[in-house]
Amino acid sequence: MTTDSLRTARSTPPPATRTRSPLPTALLLAAVGFVTLLTEVLPAGVLPAMAADLGVSESIAGQSVAVFALGCIVAAIPLSRALAKLDRRTVVLLALIVSALANAGTAVAPELLTHLATRFVAGLVAGVVWAMLPGYTRGFTTPERFGSTLGVVLSGATLGFALGVPAGAVLGEEFGWRAVFGIVAATTALLGVLAVVVAPRVAGSARGRSTRMGAALRIPAVVTILVALAVCIIGQNIAYTYLAPVLSSRGTPVPLGVLLATFGVASVVGTLGAGRLANLRLGMTILTAALLGTVGLAVVAWDPPVVVLLTAAAGWGLAFGAYSVLFQVAIARVAGNAADAAQSALVTVWNCSIATGGAVGGIILGTWGPALLLPAAAALTVVAIPLCAVIARAIRRG
CATH class of the missing domain: 1.20.1250.20 (MFS general substrate transporter like domains)
Structure with a gap:
């Protein structure tokens, strides 16, 4: 040996x-x-x-x-x-x-x-x-x-x-x-x-195909997942980062803390629930999360009555909590031997998208004011829906 x-x-x-x-x-x-x-x-x-x-x-x-x-x-x-x-x-x-x-x-x-x-x-x-x-x-x-x-x-x-x-x-x-x-x-x-x-010992991977970024990025489904993730997280952070000035400009009767708490609790539920659903119908769950997140954010942007606003914020939070699990399970499934490199790319895209969302939101706020922030974020997340449909099809095909 x-x-x-x-x-x-x-x-x-x-x-x-x-x-x-x-x-x-x-x-x-x-x-x-x-x-x-x-x-x-x-x-x-x-x-x-x-x-x-x-x-x-x-x-x-x-x-x-x-x-x-x-x-x-x-x-x-x-x-x-x-x-x-x-x-x-x-x-x-x-x-x-x-x-x-x-x-x-x-x-x-x-x-x-x-x-x-x-x-x-x-x-x-x-x-x-x-x-x-x-x-x-x-x-x-x-x-x-x-x-x-x-x-x-x-x-x-x-x-x-x-x-x-x-x-x-x-x-x-x-x-x-x-x-x-x-x-x-x-x-x-x-x-x-x-x-x-x-913590148990789990072997690392030998240097090779699994650690080469090029191997991961040559897989079309991996690239689609990364683009869909970027769209979702940029839209999410345009909205979430600047909720305070949006609510202030509207005179919304719901305190910011209540809205954020509703979003946060729903996010935790979404993360745990997505983990279970990912084992059953991963592709359909990803598509459903994209739809739920887009609709929830669009309704929050509409400035509805309080009960509808909190319900929409909960739906938006459920989707956001689900994203972290669903995209990582999906990319691990489609990347095969390049899974470790694909996960590293996903982390990089996630953090770049957080920074981009904050920067783009700041530009929108400074140039056009708070009224355009949430509609712009919701419009961006619409792009994720067809991308998630493509991801679901790729997962079904194995």
Whole structure:
């Protein structure tokens, strides 16, 4: 037996790994996703205090989120390839260690440049985490359980997105923004300890076709999924990022917090539900989510009565929560041996789309005012419907 085969044998999980319940590992990875997403959005909840402490304007301090996203975009493909041979538990442990150190650095950073440097490092870690989670999940569960297990894993990120800003605001007022980042650092370190106990070893992939981006991008269905994802997430972030000025300009009687809470709770339900439905009718579920998200966003844009508005926001949230699971399961299914590279591309497209949505929304708001924001977002998501129909057909054909 060669040295490489011995290494593979040691890093490949025993058959029992796939027969035991995947739930403990899935919940651990959900917690990893939660703290990773919480780390990304936390500055928005403590922005005024953070800006004052660092001695900069709020617009400058807000670049803390942009720098994190930049790190995530930069890391997803090259670092995922560099770490491809390591077993997945080792990658999780490394990510948690570096993330804990980065958050601790953010908590004590004396000025803006140091603060931004620690945020960039945290973003690098996030890029690796998002690219790795679907492949790791495939390794410790059976194909029949993959969709539902991935739904549990990704629900942590959805919960972090829904709760990150309000949680940061509440904790920041109580303890100060630096203490909040310290709490996140300590929580991340604790998850590292739990990972040693709970997380199974799952072999990485040898460098080859599975880690070459060109192999993934030559598959038409992969490209279609990436384009559909970009359209959905750009439209989503044009609307979500600028809901506050839209509601303010309308004089909507529903408080922003109530609307966001409705959206957030529905997103978590959508993530968990999509995981189960992905195992049954993946193509039809993707198409249904695109339709539901577009209709929900269009109704919110129409400024309907309160009950209809909250119902539409819930439908929009259900679709958004489902996207993270459905597109990742779909791309893993159609990419074959290029699945790891395709997942890295998906993470990059997702984060670029978040940044693009915020930028485009800002241009629309500054040029034409808030009235055009939601109609423009809804019109963009309409494009996703025929693309998702093509994806559904590709999945049916296998």
